[in-house]
Amino acid sequence: MHGPSDAKRSGSSSGRVTAKKARANKPAGDLLWATAAGGPFTALSTTAVSAGSGAPTAGTIPAFFYRTAYDWTLDTPGAYSLTVVFTLTAP
Secondary structure, X not given: OEOOOOOOOOEEEEEEEOOOEEEOOEEHHHEEEXXXXXXXXXXXXXXXXXXXXXXXXXXXXXXXXXXXXXXXXXXXXXXXXXXXXXXXXXX
């Protein structure tokens, strides 16, 4: 996910999911996220987790990268969906 940021303010961002499972047998934690393409990747959580903070970005666009963990013996074929909530704050 890419999004614009206000270059004039410092602030922070966080992310969480709104449900514990994407489907009845697929935990939300099987969706992993990172702020760099090479990781490290962390499982999504139903509680807010800091994704970063700092000084104004001067137009730099923050990026989020995702990977999905699969258990081929448990995960069924199908369309998976999950709502992810991002919260941006500024002082």
